[in-house]
Amino acid sequence: MGTQIVWFRNDLRLSDQAAVRAAAAAGPVVALFILDDAAPGEWAVGAAQRWWLHYSLTALAADLTRIGGRLVLRRGSTADVVADVAAVTGATAVHALHHYEPWAKSQQAAVARAIDLILHDGAYLTAPGTVTTGSGGQYRIFTPFWNALLRTMPPGDPYPAPMIRFASPPTGDDLSDWNLLPTDPDWSGGFDVWTPGEAGAHAALTEFAAKVADYDVGRNLPGRALTSRLSPHLHHGEISPAQVWAVLDGAAGGDALPYLREIGWRDFAANLVSQFADFAEEPNRPAFARFPFRNAPADLAAWQRGQTGYPIVDAGMRQLWATGWMHNRVRMIVASFLVKHLLIDWRAGERWFWNTLVDADLGNNALGWQWVMGSGVDSSPFIRIFAPVGQSRKFDAAGVYLRRWLPELEKLPDDAIHAPWEAAPMVLAAAGVRLGKDYPAPIVDHAAARARALESYAAIR
Numbered sequence: 001m002g003t004q005i006v007w008f009r010n011d012l013r014l015s016d017q018a019a020v021r022a023a024a025a026a027g028p029v030v031a032l033f034i035l036d037d038a039a040p041g042e043w044a045v046g047a048a049q050r051w052w053l054h055y056s057l058t059a060l061a062a063d064l065t066r067i068g069g070r071l072v073l074r075r076g077s078t079a080d081v082v083a084d085v086a087a088v089t090g091a092t093a094v095h096a097l098h099h100y101e102p103w104a105k106s107q108q109a110a111v112a113r114a115i116d117l118i119l120h121d122g123a124y125l126t127a128p129g130t131v132t133t134g135s136g137g138q139y140r141i142f143t144p145f146w147n148a149l150l151r152t153m154p155p156g157d158p159y160p161a162p163m164i165r166f167a168s169p170p171t172g173d174d175l176s177d178w179n180l181l182p183t184d185p186d187w188s189g190g191f192d193v194w195t196p197g198e199a200g201a202h203a204a205l206t207e208f209a210a211k212v213a214d215y216d217v218g219r220n221l222p223g224r225a226l227t228s229r230l231s232p233h234l235h236h237g238e239i240s241p242a243q244v245w246a247v248l249d250g251a252a253g254g255d256a257l258p259y260l261r262e263i264g265w266r267d268f269a270a271n272l273v274s275q276f277a278d279f280a281e282e283p284n285r286p287a288f289a290r291f292p293f294r295n296a297p298a299d300l301a302a303w304q305r306g307q308t309g310y311p312i313v314d315a316g317m318r319q320l321w322a323t324g325w326m327h328n329r330v331r332m333i334v335a336s337f338l339v340k341h342l343l344i345d346w347r348a349g350e351r352w353f354w355n356t357l358v359d360a361d362l363g364n365n366a367l368g369w370q371w372v373m374g375s376g377v378d379s380s381p382f383i384r385i386f387a388p389v390g391q392s393r394k395f396d397a398a399g400v401y402l403r404r405w406l407p408e409l410e411k412l413p414d415d416a417i418h419a420p421w422e423a424a425p426m427v428l429a430a431a432g433v434r435l436g437k438d439y440p441a442p443i444v445d446h447a448a449a450r451a452r453a454l455e456s457y458a459a460i461r
């Protein structure tokens with residue numbers, strides 16, 4: 001059999017990887033990763049994710065070296081690179097996992113014009129488009145989608161990395177020449193909480209398996225580490241959803257279902273991206289095209305920097321900047337604050353997240369933003385405006401999360417830390433907080449912002 005190319009993308013693992021397994025069974029293998037910044041256009045890999053990619057590729061390259069292979073790195077137009085690598089190595093086929101972003105589909109089509117491209121499933125619990133309604137249509141609402149998906153579960157048993165015979169690899173780039181890591185300034189100091197790569201993904205899963213029974217309640221508490229933090233590993237495909245399912249379903253019996261449902265949201269997002277080519281750019285509900293957003297660059301900058309004067313919002317935005325990740329409950333709060341309190345276009349928030357999240361994912365990110373905006377297919381018709389102070393008191397009552405990310409408020413007592421502007425001057429003074437100097441005064445008044453948001457939503461009814 002001829003040489004087979006494994007074209008890696010967001011599937012940077014060797015176990016339970018159908019493209020790797022099929023290629024290894026068919027002939028000698030060339031392992032290829034292409035950095036193609038032109039194809040995704042405005043959705044080229046974001047800054048925080050480039051950091052992740054650097055270390056994930058380092059880990060995959062080391063895993064391949066350990067079994068006698070080499071990861072070939074090339075930069076440029078994907079179809080051209082594939083054609084070149086095929087010509088040099090005599091490869092007869094390319095294997096890859098199927099991806100569903102609009103630009104990934106075009107890229108797949110371009111590669112398929114140049115060589116035999118065999119696409120495999122495995123990035124999701126079920127291949128997008130295959131869980132359908134009784135009449136064969138696509139689901140637009142999560143719960144019925146999930147119920148239908150559940151009827152097809154469990155996924156197939158995950159399998160280990162296959163034995164691979166490697167073909168003589170063509171020349172490739174040095175990873176360091178891609179300059180994926182930030183310099184001048186290097187803002188990645190706080191990213192050392194992560195271990196990108198397949199081994200790091202499995203270590204995170206093992207750690208989480210011990211506490212999955214606490215997930216249903218604990219997932220709402222940003223001060224506690226009770227979510228899996230698997231999102232960047234799943235996004236980069238360092239672990240498959242089937243592997244996650246197999247470990248957790250076995251580990252906790254029925255207790256894991258609330259967690260596995262969240263993995264189902266990831267499948268749902270991929271279905272929406274596959275169904276609606278402009279899902280990340282346009283509101284699903286057409287009326288939202290008329291929404292009276294404000295152009296408010298100073299407010300946007302205050303939000304981005306964690307300087308809004310609302311501690312829960314600022315803590316979230318600073319966690320994001322420092323570590324490339326934010327707790328889901330806080331993502332909902334900061335997103336709601338941007339679009340409802342500040343009336344800033346959800347796409348500005350989506351963009352900021354795209355560049356700052358290590359788990360930035362076209363589908364999950366757009367789904368989150370459209371859901372908060374209320375413009376998505378699955379959004380409730382009523383307007384829900386998160387009250388940042390109420391959310392903060394409810395989910396971080398003792399201010400653990402706030403104190404971790406806002407050291408300037410550390411000494412405020414629990415009942416004052418959620419809304420420092422309401423604290424008595426003596427309380428502020430005793431904690432060493434001068435509002436407007438050490439920590440900003442709120443950039444909007446909650447009641448006024450709420451009324452303005454309600455008016456804006458009424459305007460597009």
Ligand SMILES: Cc1cc2nc3c(=O)[nH]c(=O)nc-3n(C[C@H](O)[C@H](O)[C@H](O)COP(=O)(O)OP(=O)(O)OC[C@H]3O[C@@H](n4cnc5c(N)ncnc54)[C@H](O)[C@@H]3O)c2cc1C
Nearest residue numbers: 227228229230231262263265266328359360361364365368
């Ligand atoms: C405005 C907004 C933007 C978001 N942007 C992203 C993004 O770019 N990438 C991303 O992976 N998630 C995104 N999410 C969803 C969610 O916040 C993260 O997946 C989660 O916080 C990741 O942490 P975890 O792995 O500990 O999650 P866990 O609670 O442990 O969940 C397990 C896994 O399920 C998936 N998941 C969980 N919640 C969701 C969800 N609401 N939608 C889709 N998948 C989900 C993720 O793959 C996650 O790793 C966003 C949510 C909001 C509200």
